[in-house]
Amino acid sequence: MVVLLDGWWLAALLLLEMAFGLVWNREGLRLLRRPRFWTFLLTAVALGPFLIGRPDVVVGPFHLSREGLAVGLEMAGRAFGLTLAFSLGLGSLSLSDVVALFDRLGLRGLGFATALAVNLLGALREMAAVTWQTIRLRGGMRRPGLALRLFLITTIANTLHYGDAVVSAATVRAFDPNGGRAASLPLRRADLWLAALLIGCGGVLLALAG
């Protein structure tokens, strides 16, 4: 929708997104506290008056274009809308939702792999750090090329060893990546509101197009 709208309609959609975030998902609005995000948006606003359209306003030493400013604002608004929508969508996403979604799609193994990866991330990082320190303390850095090779081989070999233990645990629990009953996806009140909102906006767009 952000892609299709422009001008005041885009501004209205941004306000709607913000309101949705304030009511249902404040976590998703954390993006607005990042200076990097604002730098990214303001770059578009700042470049527009210099690079687009014919200069028709003089501000100090600068010759600016009002048309460029409007285009820059619209570009920034579009980027703002898309990024905020992505952030709001993900703010409410949890690992269990992802696993349940894959389960519903018949990709139970992929959900299992994702959950495994998220949960083992800390252990793998620690394992890699210990391997690196061991190589360093044994004087491995005198030959950096060999040290890097040893580090990579040892880290991957240790990771695969760790995997053996996970496979045994999963087998003992009779986990079957190709079978079982699909878990139900919980439908929350926010989902219903979002669905209603999307249907409403879709209707407005169709009416505008007609």
Added chain:
Amino acid sequence: MSSYTVRDWVTIGLFGALWGAVEMTLGSYLHVIFPPQANTFLTGVVMGGIGVAVALTGRHFVPNRGSVFFIGVVTALVKLLSPGGARLGPFVAILVESALMEAILWLARAPRRWAFVVGGALAVGWNLPHKFVMMRVLYGGDVVQVYTKMLQEGSRMLGLDPSAALLILAVLLTIRLAVGGVAGWGAWGLGGAVARRLGRREPAPGEVVR
């Protein structure tokens, strides 16, 4: 999917976690110490090269079709679910890189060194168009006008012919293709070295390892 065993999914999860760990530690570190502009020249190339090496090494241990793509999906989700990782750009980049590697491996049918090299080169090579594609998606069609004008103004200020920009882009692309090719070549050797270290023979394509 039925050809994937529990061990395959565990291995996919582990390699996804490894790639994710690299993205979240080294990636965050590089993003902090270098300005965003360095992403075009350094951060993206380094992260792409390491990611390609990890994913293709994983293919050695899960020689089923689609395994590299699934490793990419797991990595993208790990990054997405990590604190501060809910960003559209890296998510899309990881998915496209893994899809490109998978496409080449699919064309090669059996695991071969040339497929690893070409797949790796294309995956890291994607880094360059990725930036432009994402800008086009986020800012809309007007960003093309901004780029064109910036190119013209920049060439005029530096006293260069605008066609020099194409040469610069070609050089940047060649560097990426070379880094990706080296990463693919390295992954082929690394996978074999780890398999030997673990006393495993490399499984034949399509073989189910339990």
